[in-house]
Amino acid sequence: MKKLITLIVLMLSFVAVNAQGSKTVEMADVLRSSGKIYVVVATIAIVFVGLAIYLFTIDRRLKKIEKEN
Amino acid sequence: MKLAGQTIELLKKEIILEWRSKYAFNGILLYIVSTVFVCYISFNLNPGFKQSAGYPIVWNILFWIIMLFASVNAVAKSFLQENKARLLYYYTIAHPQAIILSKTIYNTLLMSLLSVLALVVYLLFFPNKVDDLLYYFIVVLLGSVSFSTVFTMISAIASKAGNNGTLMAILSFPVVIPVILILVKVSKAAMDGIDRSLSLNNIGTLLAINVIVIASSLILFPFLWRD
Amino acid sequence: MKFIYKTWWKVLAVVLVFYTLIxxxxxxxxxxxxxxxxxxxxxxxxxxxxAMLTALVTSVFFSVLYLRTGKEEHDLAAVECVNTGMIFYGLGLITGMLWAKYTWGEFWSGDPKQNSAAIAFLLYCAYLVxxxxxxxxxxxxxxxxxxNIFAFPIMIVLLFVLPRMTDSLHPGGAGGNPGFNKYDLDSHMRLVLYPAFIGWSLLSLWIATIRYRIRLIEHKKNAIN
Known part of the structure; x- marks a missing residue:
């Protein structure tokens, strides 16, 4: 049983490697597709995540003050 | 006019003090010579370096780095060495603007002298073909003036913040980077013998930075002084 | 300082930013x-x-005010403005690096503006140290x-004068990126860009005022104890 699984895994990985090899040289990762609109999406996401993290730090600071009261 | 008179008196005092001990001058000169010598020995460990293509670029940049550290050390002394009682005494007899002006002028003179000597020593150990030597020389003088104007004010700030050398470096390097950028660019142009008129733009910016720095130190120093 | 407790400009900030998002x-x-x-x-x-620039200019303004009046609140306002400016600095840097990766090819391409931004960061770190x-x-x-006041004019030279004198991938440089100068003329883009500037600037001021108010409470509490 174990041997069979190993064999299947090996086969699958071979297929995966093969699929990668047949790809074009153009590194078409997701961020470069559709006119690179995803770069813009990622930018907005970064800005929002940054602000959100910032909000949490402010929140923590306020909590500290509230506790002391 | 009173300001000018006080400035000249204080400047005289600085020069006389320095002339008597020659501590700052000799110390920094020794600092420069030994740094150049260390560089010389280290580079000599790699044979063929002087013939390599990158040599002129390294030559130029290394000179400015040595000058940068030498001037930080030279100018840091101007306020850090003064003790509290003497500063208090100045405060009672002179206008604060006269003090910062005299220190700036004194440092400018000291650094100009030192940088010329440094250039001579440097050329001795690291021979290099400088096409427009006069222009390079002028740029070195300009550089030492810019370094001393910036560092004088920073050393005043650092001396108020607990007299330590690390703080001096931290505070001054970001401020002095624009100056260094322009200096390296202009001095490289002088080295390659590029037409002088092409660098006038950069020199203008450098002078403008100097004017801004001197003006803001004149305005801000009285506030720093008051305790 | 009544201004910071008003609501209208915060609403304006939200509306403008929302408008630019859409x-x-x-x-x-x-x-x-x-x-x-x-x-x-x-x-x-x-x-x-x-937004960063707005926060830093405000910080310099309060530093000047502090030197004139000696009120401690002004110092607190100045430092909180710097803290807020640093947040927007970080956001600007990260988004810029991402954008650079997919247009110029590298996260960090040694562009004069990128380098200047890094130096400005050192400057404000020095301020905090x-x-x-x-x-x-x-x-x-x-x-x-x-x-703060001493360093500010130098930062202006660093960010706005020097990059314009050398080749830069950013628009506005001497060599410039020829494909990029077209947007200067595009009125459609201005219609979004300028409201975005105002909106984000107000937003950064808002964050700064919140931080300032918290700082004020902390400060008062420490004074009592």
């Missing part, structure tokens, strides 16, 4: 090579720097205010 994604933009749709990043990356190195409160406030 219109920035939907309005027509020039079709350019390499940039493609990422030109829309102009509405989301550049305003970060504007300086603050931490002094224990006595009034000396700390005074000296850091002086350093």
């Amino acid at each position: 219109s920035g994604m939907l309005f027509q933009v020039p079709r350019l090579d390499i940039l493609h749709e990422t030109i829309r990043n102009l509405y989301f990356h550049v305003p970060m720097w504007m 300086l603050r931490n190195s002094i224990d006595e409160e009034q000396t700390r406030a005074k000296i850091s205010a002086i350093y």
Whole structure:
């Protein structure tokens, strides 16, 4: 049983490697597709995540003050 | 006019003090010579370096780095060495603007002298073909003036913040980077013998930075002084 | 200081930013090579720097005010403005690096503006280190205010004069990026960009005031104890 699984895994990985090899040289990762609109999406996401993290730090600071009261 | 008179008196005092001990001058000169010598020995460990293509670029940049550290050390002394009682005494007899002006002028003179000597020593150990030597020389003088104007004010700030050398470096390097950028660019142009008129733009910016720095130190120093 | 407790400008900030979020994604933009749709990043990356600049200018303003009046609140306002500016600095840098990766090819391409931004970061780190190195409160406030004012004109030279004198991938440089100067003329983009500048600037001020108010409470509490 174990041997069979190993064999299947090996086969699958071979297929995966093969699929990668047949790809074009153009590194078409997701961020470069559709006119690179995803770069813009990622930018907005970064800005929002940054602000959100910032909000949490402010929140923590306020909590500290509230506790002391 | 009173300001000018006080400035000249204080400047005289600085020069006389320095002339008597020659501590700052000799110390920094020794600092420069030994740094150049260390560089010389280290580079000599790699044979063929002087013939390599990158040599002129390294030559130029290394000179400015040595000058940068030498001037930080030279100018840091101007306020850090003064003790509290003497500063208090100045405060009672002179206008604060006269003090910062005299220190700036004194440092400018000291650094100009030192940088010329440094250039001579440097050329001795690291021979290099400088096409427009006069222009390079002028740029070195300009550089030492810019370094001393910036560092004088920073050393005043650092001396108020607990007299330590690390703080001096931290505070001054970001401020002095624009100056260094322009200096390296202009001095490289002088080295390659590029037409002088092409660098006038950069020199203008450098002078403008100097004017801004001197003006803001004149305005801000009285506030720093008051305790 | 009544201004910071008003609501209208905070509403304005939210409305403007919301407007740019929608219109920035939907309005027509020039079709350019390499940039493609990422030109829309102009509405989301550049305003970060504007917000940072607003916070830092305000900080210098309060530093000047502190030196004139000696009120401790002004020092607190100045330091909180710097803290807020640093947040927008970080956001501007990260978004800029991402954008650079997919248009110029590298996260960090040694562009004069990128380098200048890094140096400006050192400058304000030095400001914060300086603050931490002094224990006595009034000396700390005074000296850091002086350093803040002293460093500011140099930062302006660094960010706005020097990059224009050398080749830069950013628009506005001497060599410049020829494909990128077209947007200067595009009135559609201005319609979004300028409101974005104002909106994000107000937003950064809002964050700064919140931080300032918290700081004020902390400060008062420490004074009582």
